[in-house]
Amino acid sequence: MSEVAIVGVGCVGFRPITPELSYKELMFEAAVKAYEDAEGINPRKDVDVFVTCAEDYLEGFSIFDEFVPDQLGAALRHLFTVSGDGMLGLATAYMLIKTRQFDTVVVEAHSKASDILTYMDIVAFGLDPIFNRPLGGHPYYVAGMEMQRYMHDTGTTVEQCAQVVVKNKKNAIENPYAAYGSNITLDQVLCSDICFHPLKKLEISTPADGCVVMVLASENAAEKLTNNPIWVKGVGWCTETPNLETHDWTRAEYTRLAAEMAYKTAKISNPWKEIDFAEVHDLFAYKELQHIEALKLCEYGEAGKLTEEGITSLDGEFPVNPSGGLLGMGYGLEASGMQKLLEAVLQLRGEAGSRQILDAEVGLAQAWRGIPTATGVVAVLSNVK
């Protein structure tokens, strides 16, 4: 009796701005939805641990942890912050439950990106203060450099990268949680401004506001809280190196290693065959391709071709980012991994509406923490224990 399940999810957003709600109120709404989804669990009594995932400079506070408990029902209870993507919160909740000391753990992550007036300056503030930051400029040049090398080494084409945008924005039209769905053409993407050669404007996800809260439970507790638990079959996470100089500019090693860890726990030996769909981090279009390869869903350098052939489309053999991805939903900052998990849960519950992938049993979610990081998280979820 040591399996871990997701038994409740709640989401508000994602929208370009949410001026009528404070970040606290945004979190409150998502939390209420998640608790309601878990058979009306009472956070004041029935939740053992709360995990929130946030970074100070994305909130405008030092020690954002201070401002979290009340709206989650966690005042005078056991809450803490993981300074990481929401999926690291999932990994943490998973471990907590595996200690057998806790039965119910809540994970929260949100984005109030519209509260930030100088987002790119803050991203740049994440660069090494001695070796990189003094060069100045828009920090996404790092992505341009990575895309360049990736394309060079794999032979991936500009069209293949652009096709990711077309696919994801189209999927997002079907997703009520998505902010940036659109029927865009390949030509429109190809003709958009080149910001960091070869990276184009439309290949970069736009931030969005939203919050996702999830309730996780031990096998015992899960049975009481839901009829359709989604099991966390395996979770893995890894940090490569934060030093851009020694970073691998072609392969997403952090995702490859995280996937190895997750697959080992989930006993997956052939991910392409054993997994039905994937939600991967697509902050930049090429990142989806790089991540598909790191997840061993195809050979190195083949993801572009798969995309071009429509295999990763919603109606393809192996749908990738049926939610619309971050390109379509909007980039939810530290909640971006939660956006991935949310879609995986909805698909596996059969609640994905017009995006529903038939007979999906095993899904994969993957997160990355954006520029300039090399941290990835991978989770394998299933509706079968």
Next chain:
Amino acid sequence: MSSEVKNEMFGKKRVAIVGAGLTLFRRNLKETGKELSYEAAKMALDATGLELRDMQSVVMGSAPDAFDGVHMKGEYLADGAGAYNKPYSRVFVGGGTGVFTPLAGWWHVASGQFDTCLVVSEEKMSSCYPHPQFAFTTIFDPILERPIGMNLVWIFALEMHRYMHKHNIKKEQIALVSVKNKRNALDHPCAQLGANITVEDVLNSEIMCWPVQRLDVSPTSDGAAAVVLASEDVAKEVTDNPVWIDGVGWCIDSTHWTNRDLYYPDYVECAARMAYKMAGIKNPPKEIDVAEPYDPFDYKELHHMEGLLLCKKGEAPKLTAEGVTQRDGDLPINPSGGLLGVGNPIAAAGTMKVCEIFWQLRGEAGKRQIPADPRTGLAQAWGDLMQYGSVIVLRR
């Protein structure tokens, strides 16, 4: 106790601390945050004879990014903490982080996911120029509090004053804590502010925010600390005297700190009860042999002794006056010299306390060793807006 029973009590796997490392604590250190992390982590590893490749997971603890001056500093510090190509994450609960980080390490191992975890805490406060006070102004609510011109010391002063008022405690009683801790720190090789001072020195020091005076306060510092955690099997292989993590506890109170009575830290009690329950401790003053409660201000040590149920509410000053909390007393408190004496690089300071208990329980604390042959010890940190408690109970 059979190992099965132990396991149900302490987690799927019982977890031990097998090594500890610490850098100097100073107002300014030359090392970058990465380098400080490395030095502490390397020292902790060397103490165990284990190599970096033996570490299956890594946890970082560090307080606001606004000190080091790097957004997402957990990512920035990763290689210094030894996280290259490893599962790594950073936890952050304000001032409570330093004791919380080993708790995070605990669940990495107690869950059965990893056999080892390298736990590193770092703070480089000197990067914030000319004074880390600038960073502290952004811990407050921007609408309700920042416009009033909030200063970090204010909130401590408000809490200290309330505590004094409620129990009719005098400043000279509180000053004894500062005298004790700064003297204890004279024996700590990493200490920034070890000194022989008197109660009069404290009472005559500059008034910052009444009732807080200069010598009631710990300094700002740079520094790092680390511990190596291992599962029972590995621990027994690498050392003859592992120190077990038998209790973990944490708790956060409401954001609305002005709606709470500050004379007593309910959240510390809640965290302590969680840890005591796991450790099977029923009578804390009797069962705890040595404690390192968080002492960024002298009154905080007293406040936290009470919250930790080591004495009754309002009684900690009396115990201090009677010498009970001295190294040779019945309940030695902060034998390291605490934050008041050793220094306060926020997260690193909390982990320093865990290192101290580790060394005390192994009889390796040198000049600081308490004579009582301790078996059970406790470290606690406090944080956020007077709202966070993190507690660890260690046994040898």
Next chain:
Amino acid sequence: MSAKIKNYPGEALETKDVKEGKVPTEKFRPKAKFAWSAGIAMSRFLEELKNGKIIATTCSKCGRIMVPPRIYCEKCYTPTDGWTYVRDTGVINTYSVSFLAADASRLKEPIIVAIINLDSASEGMGIIHRIGEVKDWKEVKFGMKVKAVWKPPEERVGAITDIKYFKPIRE
């Protein structure tokens, strides 16, 4: 192994050497600007301050009148279901006299700051503000009654500083 270790790592620098540039450093000032959405509770609270009033939210489950207002009761975890004005008088729960400015520099005139438990709000509902119109800070006492001193209406902008400070009152 603490007792066995002779040298602890770390190269201490003199603060003045850093300040005077004797140690090579890299300098930076981030641009980190925000426009926080005040939200449902705070937007109303600020608007009422502009009108010279302090508004609270209420929870009919536990009966508390809460200030600063919030849209959820953190104790019951239910949405608050009412608004009510509270008086702009209260008692000092605790106070401090600050000789330090926000940047840690020394003040000529100390600032008196207090948590004021507002009358007609639930017990213990304090807000933090400054205390003014006190000749000598030693006159301030626990439990002292105080009243808000408001800026003139034309100067109010909908901010906590629309209250200049609280001043002592006689009963």
Next chain:
Amino acid sequence: MSLEKIINPLNVRHWLGDMEADYVYTLGVAGERFFKEIKENGRIMGAKCPRCGIVFVPPRMYCEQCFAKLEEWVDVGKKGVIHTFTIATIDVDGSKLEKPVIYALIKFEGAHGGLIHKIGETDTVSIGMKVEAVLKPPQERKASINDIKYFKPTE
């Protein structure tokens, strides 16, 4: 969910503020030596791991892979090869740059890593292109990555 929402857009409030402060970063033990070498001797150095044999550029105090302390420093020369690059056309605030900026990772022979810097004196750039560091005149150097003005093509 709250019982009441803001329905009048004129009642929506925002509160402005910042998290800005001045920062002074020490260069670190390895960084200080590295930048002094550039400033005083015009040399770009790497540090060799006694265990892995890897030469790290920029030099670090420790090997990020095995945690050995790096004490052997080697001159890696000022010439290197572009491992990857980009041409940035917009600035951090999203505005169009008057002149695009080329950023690249320059790798040095026999070394792991390299330096991220700008490429100057050329409009064309490619992976594998040979470049060399152009340093500021000695009196203008401040022990900073910007003591290197940029890298330029060698031919």
